Amino acid sequence: MTLFKAKLILIISICLGILTIPSLALSQTSKDNFIQGFLRINRGEDAQAMPFFNKAIELKPDYFEAYMMRGATYMKLGDFMNAIIDFDKALGLNPTMIKAYNYRGFCYLEKNDLTRAINDFTKVIELQPDYANAFESRAYAYSLKRKYKQALEDYDQAITMNPEYHEAYHHRAITKLAMGDTSNAILDFSKAIELKEDMAQYHNDIGVVYLNLKDTKTALKYFSTAIKLDENMAVAYLNRGKAKLEMGKSKSSCKDFEQAVLLGNTEAKDLLDAYCSIEEEVPSDKSEEPEEKK
Numbered sequence: 044m045t046l047f048k049a050k051l052i053l054i055i056s057i058c059l060g061i062l063t064i065p066s067l068a069l070s071q072t073s074k075d076n077f078i079q080g081f082l083r084i085n086r087g088e089d090a091q092a093m094p095f096f097n098k099a100i101e102l103k104p105d106y107f108e109a110y111m112m113r114g115a116t117y118m119k120l121g122d123f124m125n126a127i128i129d130f131d132k133a134l135g136l137n138p139t140m141i142k143a144y145n146y147r148g149f150c151y152l153e154k155n156d157l158t159r160a161i162n163d164f165t166k167v168i169e170l171q172p173d174y175a176n177a178f179e180s181r182a183y184a185y186s187l188k189r190k191y192k193q194a195l196e197d198y199d200q201a202i203t204m205n206p207e208y209h210e211a212y213h214h215r216a217i218t219k220l221a222m223g224d225t226s227n228a229i230l231d232f233s234k235a236i237e238l239k240e241d242m243a244q245y246h247n248d249i250g251v252v253y254l255n256l257k258d259t260k261t262a263l264k265y266f267s268t269a270i271k272l273d274e275n276m277a278v279a280y281l282n283r284g285k286a287k288l289e290m291g292k293s294k295s296s297c298k299d300f301e302q303a304v305l306l307g308n309t310e311a312k313d314l315l316d317a318y319c320s321i322e323e324e325v326p327s328d329k330s331e332e333p334e335e336k337k
Contacts, residue, residue: 090120
């Protein structure tokens with residue numbers, strides 16, 4: 044799962060799960076069906092919530108909150124097209140629903156419709172100019188569209204509004220890398236780690252930068268930290284194996300490639316086949332710092 048998708052699920056879960064409502068008996072009113080659906084969302088029963096939202100809309104066709112909630116549930120279930128249809132309906136009934144624009148923007152991102160995503164996040168900003176998340180989301184869309192200047196401007200604005208916005212630092216670092224600004228990218232990666240040191244992805248990504256700079260010892264440290272934070276992070280095993288291979292630690296690198304393969308990484312399989320028939324490990328520099336234990 045990508046970092047962005049993980050973030051998307053978290054945002055939806057928070058927005059849909061902020062209330063605790065006692066159980067109600069099934070009713071024929073639109074409101075009570077809406078509440079029954081909401082209850083199931085709170086319990087993580089997303090698919091089971093859908094019939095109640097369907098019934099609420101059937102009984103009250105102009106129930107824009109029900110369209111909004113059903114659309115958000117479609118998002119959680121990965122059905123972005125039906126989510127967009129419901130958000131369209133909700134906005135047709137209530138054109139000022141900030142969440143509907145925001146969520147629809149995420150759906151367009153998932154469908155790689157970047158222009159529409161940018162338009163929706165822009166609408167959110169127009170309706171709520173102090174919403175840092177909307178600037179960060181629009182920046183992400185601009186970056187995917189390779190409009191890096193606009194992306195940086197939005198990331199800067201998001202960070203100005205929220206100086207502890209670690210995702211914005213992380214994504215801004217990736218944009219700076221794409222622009223060839225490696226030094227400032229490292230500063231942003233480091234700031235993201237300072238703000239959210241338990242995020243394995245951040246350690247892996249800065250490790251890749253150091254690996255590309257041929258600073259394999261520093262890269263190895265970051266990949267090992269990523270693995271310590273997330274033992275199932277296949278790409279971190281892959282990258283640590285590459286760093287070890289660069290250092291002449293063939294047997295140890297092969298163990299990491301094997302683990303990455305077990306976790307489903309296909310690139311590691313190619314490296315395993317290419318480099319892991321060596322029986323003896325090439326001696327490494329004895330002055331090298333001992334490898335961090337997992």
